[in-house]
Structure formats: C-alpha cells, structure tokens
Amino acid sequence: MNKSPVPVEGRFSSYPPPPQQQNGVYMPAPPTYNNHHTASPASQQEPYDERREHAIKPAGGWRDIWATILWLLNLGAFIGVSVIALRTYSQNESSTGGGVPSQTQYSGIVFDTSSLKIFGLSGVVGFGLSFLYLVLINAFPRIMIIGTFLGSILVYFGVTIYYFTQHYYSAAIVFLIFSVLYLLAFWWWRSRIPFATVLLETVCSITRRHPSTLVLGIMALILQAAFSVWFMLVVIGAYQTWYSITSNNARINLVMVFLVFSFYWTSQVISYVTHVTLAGIYATVYFLNDTVRHPALSSMRRATTTSFGSICFGSLLIAIINVIRYFLSIAQQSTDNPILSFLVCVIQCIVGCFQGVFEWFTYYAFSGVAIFGEAFIPAARRTWNLIKDRGIDAMINDSLIGNVLFMGGLLVGVLSSLLGYIYLEASKPQYNASGGSTPVVVMVCFLVGASMFSSVATVISSGIATTFVCLAEDPDALRRYEYMLYSIRFREELTIEL
Secondary structure (H helix, E strand, O other): OOOOOOOOOOOOOOOOOOOOEEOOEEOOOOOOOOOOOOOOHHHHHOOHHHHHHHOOOOOOOOOOHHHHHHHHHHHHHHHHHHHHHHHHHHHOOOOOOOOOEOOOOOOOEOOOOOHHHHHHHHHHHHHHHHHHHHHHHHHOHHHHHHHHHHHHHHHHHHHHHHHHHOOOHHHHHHHHHHHHHHHHHHHHHHHHHHHHHHHHHHHHHHHHHOOHHHHHHHHHHHHHHHHHHHHHHHHHHHHHHHOOOOOOOHHHHHHHHHHHHHHHHHHHHHHHHHHHHHHHHHHHHHHHOOOOOOHHHHHHHHHOOOOHHHHHHHHHHHHHHHHHHHHHHHHHHOOOOHHHHHHHHHHHHHHHHHHHHHHHHHHHHHHHHHHHOOOHHHHHHHHHHHHHHHOOHHHHHHOOHHHHHHHHHHHHHHHHHHHHHHHHHHHOOHHHOOOOOHHHHHHHHHHHHHHHHHHHHHHHHHHHHHHHHHHHHOOOHHHHHOHHHHHHHHHHHOOOOO
16 A cells, blocks of 8 residues: 555545546546545635646746756856857858867867868758657657667667778677667567557647647757757867867866756756646646647746746756766777777766666656646655655556657767768868867767757657656546546556555
8 A cells, every 4th residue: 555645735635527428438437546634625615627727836936046046157158168169260260171270379180160061960960850750750659659669770780880890899889789779678668569659649639739839849949959059169169279289188178078068958958948838738738628728828937937947957967967978978989999998888878877767757857847836856756756656657667658759869869970970981171180089079969969859859758757747646637638548557557546
C-alpha cells in the first residue's frame, strides 16, 4: 500500500461521475479511491471546472528570482564577449587565403571566415531535419516510432563504416557501440510500441486541435537557430582574437569554457520556456477539455514571468552536466590512442547515464512547475511524490517516446556533425592543415543540430510528460480526456493505491 501524498483541499475529493455512455459505447465505472481525508463542505460544493482550474493557476509571486538574476548576468557576459569577438570578426571579414592572423601579441592561424559556411550549413541541415521530423511524427506516429529506431541504427552503422575508412578510429568505436546498443534496444522494446503509439497519437490529436503548440515549437526552433548562428560567429571571432600557436592558449580555453556553458544554459532556457508554456496548454486541455479558447497566452505569460526563475534554475543544473560531457567528447576525439579513447568513452557513458536520469527527472519537474506554479525544488519534490505514490512511474517506464525523441536528437546531431566533417575533408582549410581543429568543428556542428532538434521535440515530449503528471494529479480525468489511452493501460495494467 503506497503512502498517499498530502492532499490539497478539494484536489482529491470525490468528483461527480461522468456520463456512462459516449457515442453509444458503454463506459465502465471509473476506479474508486480510498481517500483518507474529508474535503471541506465548501470544496465539495465547488464546481468541477473551478476545482480543476486551481491546478493550473500558479500562486502569485516570482519564483527562484535569484536564478533569473544570475542568468541575466550570464547573458550580459556573453554579450560582452560577443562584442569583442564580433568586432575582430568584422575587421577580418574580407580576409581570404584560408587564415586570419591573431589580434593578440602572438601570431597564429585560426578559423577563417569560410568556417562560417560549415557551421551555417550544419544549422540549415539541423533546422530542416528538425522541422521535417515534427511534421512527420504528427502525421504518422507509429511509422515514425519504428522509423526512428531503424533509421538511427542504419545511420550509425553507416557513420561507423565511414569513420573507419577515414581512419578516425575513436569516433568509429563510439558509433559502433551506439549502433549495437540501439539494435538490441529495438529488439527488447518492440512490445512497447503499441502503447507508445496510442500515447503519441493522443498528444498529436491535441496539437492538431491547438495549432498554437506547433507555432510555439517553430518559434522556439527559429529562436534557437538564431542563437546558434550568434554562438557560431562568436566562436569564430573568439578564435581570431585569442588563439595562438605559440602559447598555451589559456585565454581561448577559458573563453571557450564560458561560451559553451553559456550556450548550453541559454539553449536550455529557450527549450524549457517552451516546455513550461506547452505544459500549461496540455494541462488545461486535460483538466478542462477544450473549454478554454486560448490557453497558450496565459501559459506563456506564466512561463516568462512568475516561473521564469525556476526555469533558469533547472536549466543551470543541466547546463553544468552538458558542459562536462561536451569536454569529455572533445577529449575523446582529440586522441588516437585506443586505450585512452576507451577509458574516456567509459567515463562519458557514466556521465551520460547520470545526465539522462537527471534530465528525465527535471523534465517532469518542469511540468509540475507549469501545473502547480511552485518554485523548482518544491515543484520537483511534489511531482516526484505524486508519480511514485500513484504508481505512474510504471507507465513512464513503458513509454518509448522519450527514447525515440532522444534517438531523433542524436540522429540530427550526428548528421550535422558528419556534414561538418565531410566539408572539412573536402575543402581542407588552412587553419585545419594539421587536423587539430576537426574535433572542435565536429562537436560545434553536433551541438547546433542537436539543440535545434530539442526545441522541436519539446512539442511532443512536453505533452507526454504533462499527461503523466496530470494523470498522477487526477487519474479519473483521463477517462474523460482520452478513453482509448485509459482503457489500454490505466484500467488493465496499472493499480493505483492511496
């Protein structure tokens, strides 16, 4: 018997039973819960819609405002570095011949202006693939679930063969491991595809009824693309300003650590503002069906005001982990020693596992931020208690949508980085004559492509996570909201105890 979470007044009180027939089909009685509290008379008389609306109206006051201030300081520092770097880039924009002399007291050959073509091309590819994926997954949910698995396996095997032919053994070993793991995962998880299909179709039905969800995804993609272009220009300008072949490059290393960290943090803020806004839309539909005409406006207002500090706080934690993993990837690709590459790969896998668990937890916590309007840590604690006490974690474990979107993000990132690598090999720029800049260029291209996909995938993943959190908050509402999903998993396989 699981321990029940502390109830909010009127939140878990008995609801009027819904109609027993819909479209002429008999609907069995909803599950009953042995509530251990008595709601107040006022809450018992409160109309259902008003009770449910309380669950998606955050309390007044700004949450985690210190994180907002810290993010604004980070953004100001990023702008300051951008001014210095872009000024150098602008002065050298007309230079040709493959290299731009450093503007420091040291001399060296760094990224030239043609490198923008590589980064820009990876951005275009990432943008196009991400937008195409969003359209296809809304039109063909089941086909895209299977296709993402198979496509990832084929692409990773293809990339592995290509890197082996180019004698880029460290990268080839990594992609070979991913290929084998994804092949095994598809075989082990094939029985979960029917439930994932119904879950994805449920979310896609909302996106079709509320086109604002797709508009938000496209807006986030455009904003992420613009910020990625800004980041790429700053990286080029930073190398032109501070890189040298005659020193230890402490300045450029420090600048790159900050730029990568700032890019990850701001990119996560963009993604999670979109997620919290979409979560508000999905929660409104779950609790109130389609009685609210424009839920996107109020949801966006909350995400960019009272809940913005909580978004910055959670994004900061994820950015720190991403930076660690990013530089582990750089270290792995910078060595051709198979033993050292394998050891770095093991460390990277451990960090990646921790990153995956933490991002999974944080994503559901942000759904709680959108629904309950609390600060990040209280909302995360409350959401986790609800999911565990209601037994929803069993359903989450059976959902493949997160795995499918993760594979899609890796696929877009890999294709973008592969394009950057091929362009380097074909153009052979002077600044990469020794091949020392290859890992940086490949990782920047991967970063751009994967970040763009994450913005688009938020449209789907936000709906999945919010549905599970809403289910934990009010299980009976699923019966009115989406009976197909309710009948397939909730009634038949999930036992909820309070």
